[in-house]
Amino acid sequence: MDVTAVAADLRERLGPERVVTAPAALATYESDGLARYRVTPGCVVLPETTAEVVAVVRACERAGVPFVARGSGTGLSGGALPIADGVLVALARMRSIRSVDLDSGRIVVEPGVTNVEVSRAVAPTHFYPPDPSSQIVCSIGGNVAENSGGAHCFKYGFTTNYVTGLEVVLSDGEIANLGGVEADVPGYDLVGAFVGSEGTLGVATAITLRVVPVPEAWRTLVAYFDSTTDAGRTVSDVVAAGIVPGAIEMMDNASIRACEEATGAGYPTDAGAALIVELDGPESECSTLIDRVVALSEKNSATGIRVARDEAERALIWKARKAAFAAMGRLAPNYYVQDGVIPRTRLPEVLGRIDELQATYGLTVANVFHAGDGNLHPLICYDASTPGEAERAEEVAGLILDACIDAGGSITGEHGVGYDKKGFMPRMFSSDDLDVFQRLRCSFDPDQIANPGKVMPTPRLCGEVPGPYRQHPLEAAGVAERF
Amino acid sequence: MRTETPGTYDDVAALLRDCAAAGEVVRARGAGTKWTWGAPVPGPGVVLSTASLDRIVSHNAGDLTAVVEAGVRLADLQAVAGEAGQMLALDPVDGEATVGGVLATGDSGPLRNRYGAPRDLVLGMTVALSDGTVAKSGGTVIKNVAGYDLGKLFTGSFGTLGIILRTALRLHPRPAHTATARGRGGDPAAVGRAALALARLPIEAEALEATWDEGAGSVVARFGGAAPTERAEEAAGVLKEAGLEIETRAGDAAPASRPEGEGALVRVTVAARHLPEALAHLAAHGAAVAGRAAHGALWARLPGGVDDVVAAVQETRDRLPGTCVVLDAPVKVKEVVDAWGPVDDGARRVMERIKARFDPAGIMAPGIFAGGI
Numbered sequence: 031m032d033v034t035a036v037a038a039d040l041r042e043r044l045g046p047e048r049v050v051t052a053p054a055a056l057a058t059y060e061s062d063g064l065a066r067y068r069v070t071p072g073c074v075v076l077p078e079t080t081a082e083v084v085a086v087v088r089a090c091e092r093a094g095v096p097f098v099a100r101g102s103g104t105g106l107s108g109g110a111l112p113i114a115d116g117v118l119v120a121l122a123r124m125r126s127i128r129s130v131d132l133d134s135g136r137i138v139v140e141p142g143v144t145n146v147e148v149s150r151a152v153a154p155t156h157f158y159p160p161d162p163s164s165q166i167v168c169s170i171g172g173n174v175a176e177n178s179g180g181a182h183c184f185k186y187g188f189t190t191n192y193v194t195g196l197e198v199v200l201s202d203g204e205i206a207n208l209g210g211v212e213a214d215v216p217g218y219d220l221v222g223a224f225v226g227s228e229g230t231l232g233v234a235t236a237i238t239l240r241v242v243p244v245p246e247a248w249r250t251l252v253a254y255f256d257s258t259t260d261a262g263r264t265v266s267d268v269v270a271a272g273i274v275p276g277a278i279e280m281m282d283n284a285s286i287r288a289c290e291e292a293t294g295a296g297y298p299t300d301a302g303a304a305l306i307v308e309l310d311g312p313e314s315e316c317s318t319l320i321d322r323v324v325a326l327s328e329k330n331s332a333t334g335i336r337v338a339r340d341e342a343e344r345a346l347i348w349k350a351r352k353a354a355f356a357a358m359g360r361l362a363p364n365y366y367v368q369d370g371v372i373p374r375t376r377l378p379e380v381l382g383r384i385d386e387l388q389a390t391y392g393l394t395v396a397n398v399f400h401a402g403d404g405n406l407h408p409l410i411c412y413d414a415s416t417p418g419e420a421e422r423a424e425e426v427a428g429l430i431l432d433a434c435i436d437a438g439g440s441i442t443g444e445h446g447v448g449y450d451k452k453g454f455m456p457r458m459f460s461s462d463d464l465d466v467f468q469r470l471r472c473s474f475d476p477d478q479i480a481n482p483g484k485v486m487p488t489p490r491l492c493g494e495v496p497g498p499y500r501q502h503p504l505e506a507a508g509v510a511e512r513f
Numbered sequence: 514m515r516t517e518t519p520g521t522y523d524d525v526a527a528l529l530r531d532c533a534a535a536g537e538v539v540r541a542r543g544a545g546t547k548w549t550w551g552a553p554v555p556g557p558g559v560v561l562s563t564a565s566l567d568r569i570v571s572h573n574a575g576d577l578t579a580v581v582e583a584g585v586r587l588a589d590l591q592a593v594a595g596e597a598g599q600m601l602a603l604d605p606v607d608g609e610a611t612v613g614g615v616l617a618t619g620d621s622g623p624l625r626n627r628y629g630a631p632r633d634l635v636l637g638m639t640v641a642l643s644d645g646t647v648a649k650s651g652g653t654v655i656k657n658v659a660g661y662d663l664g665k666l667f668t669g670s671f672g673t674l675g676i677i678l679r680t681a682l683r684l685h686p687r688p689a690h691t692a693t694a695r696g697r698g699g700d701p702a703a704v705g706r707a708a709l710a711l712a713r714l715p716i717e718a719e720a721l722e723a724t725w726d727e728g729a730g731s732v733v734a735r736f737g738g739a740a741p742t743e744r745a746e747e748a749a750g751v752l753k754e755a756g757l758e759i760e761t762r763a764g765d766a767a768p769a770s771r772p773e774g775e776g777a778l779v780r781v782t783v784a785a786r787h788l789p790e791a792l793a794h795l796a797a798h799g800a801a802v803a804g805r806a807a808h809g810a811l812w813a814r815l816p817g818g819v820d821d822v823v824a825a826v827q828e829t830r831d832r833l834p835g836t837c838v839v840l841d842a843p844v845k846v847k848e849v850v851d852a853w854g855p856v857d858d859g860a861r862r863v864m865e866r867i868k869a870r871f872d873p874a875g876i877m878a879p880g881i882f883a884g885g886i
Contacts, residue, residue: 133786206859216883222665272686314740
């Protein structure tokens with residue numbers, strides 16, 4: 031059987047309006063947020079219920095046809111890149127909020143619900159902290175697949191710290207209910223294994239999320255420095271003082287220039303670095319600590335400090351930072367964004383290495399940095415119409431990741447490995463490490479039909495494993511018999 | 514039964530390989546503070562002591578991370594982190610407990626309220642499997658999504674998947690000053706409601722505990738940060754409005770992570786909205802209770818003989834929506850009531866397949882875990 035037969039099968043089971051095979055319509059699903067990779071899927075299916083997802087997965091399993099699940103298609107690692115002659119399962123129609131329980135701090139949502147919709151559903155008293163910049167569009171299902179982060183991770187954590195339960199359709203079509211609304215559900219932490227598994231362990235069809243009370247107050251400032259080193263030292267001092275801001279964001283001169291041109295937010299375009307520090311929490315904490323952050327910025331030679339006096343000023347400070355990716359068009363026609371992580375204390379040396387690469391390759395690299403948790407987004411600017419420049423930009427991207435690994439960091443802090451970075455996995459993990467990852471993957475998906483070709487550098491089979499019966503050592507020793 | 518104390522990861526791997534070949538059951542042991550938790554199992558062939566895996570490999574104060582081996586005592590790590598004004602935000606009660614043991618059992622204490630369960634603090638983990646494979650996942654940085662999260666899988670797995678060798682942990686600032694608000698009351702449901710009144714507010718308490726013992730209960734909220742006293746007073750006000758008798762004090766009231774004393778130890782978890790009901794139910798069975806109110810995670814000591822405990826566990830499982838795990842109780846209790854309680858069928862099938870691939874020889878603490886694993 032092949033994907034054409036699967037499409038026909040599903041058209042009959044689910045109705046023609048659920049299955050897309052027209053070439054023009056398929057083109058919509060060719061890529062996710064990483065537009066340079068495009069693959070046309072064999073067909074696209076748009077299930078609306080868990081039962082329909084089961085039908086899709088069962089049909090794929092019977093036919094031995096692989097499938098890729100997709101949320102909103104905003105991912106930046108090619109995790110939702112289709113497989114040619116495979117099925118793309120688009121979950122955007124599963125948009126219901128199944129239940130809300132503010133007394134318990136829980137909400138249960140379907141995978142197509144957007145990130146911002148979750149916070150809206152529990153507003154004004156509660157919110158959902160992991161907030162990627164794409165939160166208006168990105169889906170919770172996608173967030174679960176990637177273990178998405180955002181600007182507030184240093185204080186609030188990531189998706190994996192907020193998912194307490196999952197209804198998962200496994201690749202044989204069986205449903206597993208992992209975790210729950212309660213804490214410490216007995217068994218292995220399969221929820222923890224699933225979050226961040228990039229669609230390779232099954233399809234999440236209902237997600238139980240933890241939500242928390244909205245902070246009482248905020249204090250936001252932006253401080254300008256002559257260098258990223260001074261800004262970095264300020265962050266070190268803030269951390270050493272035991273302060274955990276809700277967000278700490280750093281921008282270098284190239285990104286400041288681009289963002290200021292795009293937004294007119296009032297950042298000095300000759301500043302070597304800008305540091306946004308936002309405290310949130312109890313009013314008494316914020317009002318005391320903002321003064322300490324100002325003092326630490328001054329101690330590290332800040333050339334200017336703006337403390338937001340009201341919501342409008344706060345929004346303006348953030349406007350510049352949020353425009354970063356979109357503003358890159360001001361520096362060059364194309365850019366290549368990376369997602370490396372480094373121990374925060376190693377920032378000066380990694381930025382120094384990036385400076386070297388800029389000089390060697392003649393390409394501008396603008397940097398925005400989640401300064402609290404060490405997640406660096408270098409934006410490598412290039413002009414695709416100049417022959418060879420795209421390839422050089424890609425080389426620089428790889429060398430920056432090498433620098434991150436050498437500094438004791440990671441190849442990805444929030445975008446995921448996906449298709450884009452699977453070739454880098456052997457630089458972080460040994461073949462034994464990858465072998466054990468594969469054991470976990472095979473435990474969920476022995477036939478490897480769930481998003482194959484992602485995360486792991488080379489395709490592997492699962493091999494046979496002894497079935498559930500294992501001879502107990504006491505039996506082997508002749509001490510006990512099994513009845 | 515013999516005890517082995519390997520000092521290197523290669524030694525651990527070799528020992529496991531030998532045990533697998535011989536079909537000898539292996540149980541890991543740190544300080545043994547939770548040795549009797551889980552389903553009752555016969556003595557293992559080999560006790561693998563982590564006493565020589567006791568290095569604090571690094572403490573990166575500027576990055577708020579530490580890398581430690583499994584045999585490191587939690588108290589020793591706290592001392593080292595404390596020198597830089599930091600802490601590992603894990604405060605279970607057992608003084609001698611090792612990091613490996615706390616992670617393997619998924620134990621936690623009052624700080625869980627703000628900082629999460631052990632699985633939320635693990636950044637990376639190196640493990641040894643029973644076929645001699647040594648593998649790592651994660652890394653040493655706070656934010657990392659590369660690869661699969663074996664750290665979460667192994668945390669709380671009771672040694673059934675392999676041996677935790679070392680782990681990278683997220684640290685937090687240790688509050689320099691703390692203040693505590695306590696409200697007392699004689700009605701368990703009212704105590705529960707008062708705790709939820711605080712849990713609903715953005716107070717960012719280090720700890721928010723609900724306790725019950727011998728006819729009286731309390732809500733204890735502990736604060737750190739820059740203005741702990743002010744916040745403790747605000748919290749006391751909320752508790753007073755909820756009908757409790759209040760007091761505030763500087764420093765910790767330091768509630769224990771579990772109720773002390775005799776009695777079978779069970780862990781009951783419910784959605785937080787059911788906290789008042791859960792406290793009332795456990796109080797009616799004469800239990801002493803302590804728990805993280807906002808998370809609905811309670812530890813209780815059940816009094817009486819085997820029959821009383823069995824009845825209490827069965828009624829708890831019947832009446833309270835949630836989980837009830839028998840952690841430490843006479844074997845006779847665990848023979849009548851399954852220690853862990855029910856596990857979802859679909860989840861159990863995945864667990865069995867993971868167990869089969871990670872421990873094909875079936876020698877890692879077989880039978881001790883949920884789902885019959």
